[in-house]
Amino acid sequence: MNVNLLIIDPQNDFCDILGAALPVTGADEDMKRLAAFIAGHGSALSSITVTLDSHASVAVERTTFWAAHDGGEVPPFTIITLDSLRNGEYIPRDCSLLPSVTAMLEKLEQLGRHQLIAWPVHCVTGTWGHNIHTALSQQLNAWEFARQCPVTRVLKGQYPLSEHYGVFEAEVPHEDEEATKFNERLATDLLRNTDLLLIAGEASSHCVAASVEQLLGYARGKNLRLPRMVLLRDCMSAVTGFDAAERGFFERAGAQGVERLTANEAAELLD
Incomplete structure (x- = not known):
């Protein structure tokens, strides 16, 4: 069984830890649970893709x-x-x-x-806030060593004149900026020959939601077969005050067959 793990923006600035610029309540524990999941079940993962919110300190959304x-x-x-x-x-x-x-x-x-x-200035490329949560980063490195296979790391948000929540496409794509246009190669890589796609990261109300809905829309538009898709519900949290946005996302995704399981429940699918 081919199992791919997509991790959305697991960065210090989004975690509720000292020094974070845009902390999401619960994110630190989310990332620790995700790290433990990879430590215990990484051998069953065919690939891991990590997206990284990546901005200048001055851009239209800050x-x-x-x-x-x-x-x-x-x-x-x-x-x-x-x-x-x-x-x-x-x-x-x-x-x-x-x-x-x-x-x-x-x-x-x-x-x-x-x-x-x-938004507050966050995830400025090259800063501590841009880095992956430490516990998760350690497990990603361990997975790479054990599998002798690199984690795919994808930067998003470099174009300063459009917000970029979803990893696949900016909120307003710009004709002359390739990085803002739909990343068809990434979408294809995640869907091709995949039996189970696991999704985690921050925040469920924004970047996770946008990424999943962009991927679902792409597959629907291309009439592609979707793998079984599972949101690791205890490995993501909503931005404070945006709980309604999170609930709306879960309802829309569920209506399209996307499941929500805890990391432990998802682990049972890998046995």
Whole structure:
């Protein structure tokens, strides 16, 4: 049986540990459980893919990009709408980017995707916050050594003028930015010859949800056979205040046959 494990953004900045920029309550224990799962059952895993939220310190989805109408700072978790931009309530600190940002927000609203949130600065590429949770990183290294096979690590979010929750595609793909377009190779690699796809990571309300729904949409659009898909429900948590978004995701995924099991329950599938 071919079993693939997809781990979404298991990074320090998302874990509720000292120094994290955007801690998700429960994420530290989530990652420890996931590490224990790999330690105990890694020999049954055909592949492991890890996605990494990877940003500059200034980008459209973070507070450092925006100024209030009086030039002051924009608080974390502020929602930036097209109307608030047009009304001058919030403006890019680099005014030359106004046309590009306006076009992006117009497209975002047309697509009906997540509203743009000014998040705290997090997962800046190359920093401690960008690194994989220590306990999990150790087990990934051990798995690579035992299998003599590399973990696939995929960066997302490098383009500074679009949010990038799902690993496969930015919220608003840009014609001239390949990294924002749908990553068909990654989707194909995860689905091809796979019997069981296990999914874990942070956060279930945002990046896990977007990644899974992008993959389901791709498979549906291409009329591809889906493997058995299982969310490791005790290896993911929602961003505080976004429990409703998590519940909505679980309902939509469940309606398409995606299961939710604990890591221990999923381990029984590997015997």
